Amino acid sequence: MSVLDEGIAPFPLEQPAAETVPSDQEHDGFIQAVTHAEDIDDFDMRHLRYFLTVVRAGTVSAAAQELHISQPSLSQQIRRLERRIGAPLFIRSSRGVELTAGGRAFLREIQSIPGQLRTAIAAATPAPRAWPVGVCGGVPAEVLAQVQNGLVGCARIRQDPARPRLRMRSVGTVDQLELLRHGEIEFGIVRLPCPAPHLVRAVVWDEPLGIVMRPDHPLAAHTALTWADLATQRLLWYERGCAPGYAETVPVQLAGLGWNARLHPIDHDQQALFVHALQTTADLVALRPRLAVQGDPQLAWRPLPAGVAPRERLAVTALAGSRAAHVLRRVAARHDWPYLP
Known part of the structure; x- marks a missing residue:
């Protein structure tokens, strides 16, 4: 299941309550987010975690151990991510993996997403345990x-x-x-x-x-x-x-x-x-x-x-x-x- 597939109450576009009226900027940002989300319906959050773990570990085998999955399974998931993006992310060698130019660009743009998602979840929880x-x-x-x-x-x-x-x-x-x-x-x-x-x-x-x-x-x-x-x-x-x-x-x-x-x-x-x-x-x-x-x-x-x-x-x-x-x-x-x- 995609991280975006969970049921969420619809954004109040028509006749919202007074205390929840979004500003024009917030409304435009929401419409833009919905549009972006339509383009990544089949994107799985775990692929980000797999990608980031391989980058941090330096090898697929070390990342697989950290993630507690098999190396062939992790390699398959990384290849699936590369097919979804349409570009190779890693250069494989006997010494491990290195990011391609596309991989570095992808890392630069997505590395803050897990933290942002966690912050969003925390913001919705007023009293974390x-x-x-x-x-x-x-x-x-x-x-x-x-x-x-x-x-x-x-x-x-x-x-x-x-x-x-x-x-x-x-x-x-x-x-x-x-x-x-x-x-x-x-x-x-x-x-x-x-x-x-x-x-x-x-x-x-x-x-x-x-x-x-x-x-x-x-x-x-x-x-x-x-x-x-x-x-x-x-x-x-x-x-x-x-x-x-x-x-x-x-x-x-x-x-x-x-x-x-x-x-x-x-x-x-x-x-x-x-x-x-x-x-x-x-x-x-x-x-x-x-x-x-x-x-x-x-x-x-x-x-x-x-x-x-x-x-x-x-x-x-x-x-x-x-x-x-x-x-x-x-x-x-x-x-x-x-x-x-």
Whole structure:
């Protein structure tokens, strides 16, 4: 069944009630939408999902696993979509798939449709039961509580069980950007800077970074560190895919302050593996705000030598123009969270 096939009450073209009279612009937009819909009666929404998943996964086999369907079935559906459009969308090779020029044009025009549809559905539902929130790794519990209280309010939840709740889950920053765009999560929590022009951001955490190490590390005996001390150490640091923007910016800031750190990259942001790497590697240190590690007996924290240290900033994000973005703007104003449109 097409996504446009469900029964919908007719638009009030004749003698509408006073409160539902559409403006001329709205009426013209509706007529145009009806005309466009007539041209895509046989278009299935799932084909958009299949197409977008193949683009994201890079191979048909990986996309089929993600979609929980067989690879031949997915290939057949993609070919059906190409026949419907009348142009090839992918160039197939042994390494995977690449978009054709037509495929890139198609992607550019349709990638916002799932998010727009989700927003339209949400707009018709005044009180959603849950807002899914993607959370990048290493976010302190107090930040999650602050976001919870800001977006919903714990006291209000207890008084009114029907109010929206947050459903938080671990999602890497890169994946968050895709899920927000496709409407699969309402909000994200990421480290800044996070280059994504289609998002709005509200800063909820802004703390100076310091050196983190195991308690028996030789530098843990120093109450104050120097750049010469740190020159002999490698820095346990994010790969770009874990924290785009932040992963590149902080090492550049450190170099400007006097430490050209040799990076020891990690492709994850799990706390247990982070601690394990520090405990099992002799010349390895990391960067974290003091508040993020205080009270952890497995870690020691020391300030950086600089008077003005690089900072870690965490922000709640939402898709620009969405209902979630309007909610975030109001909450940011109420709680004095710096808002970055």
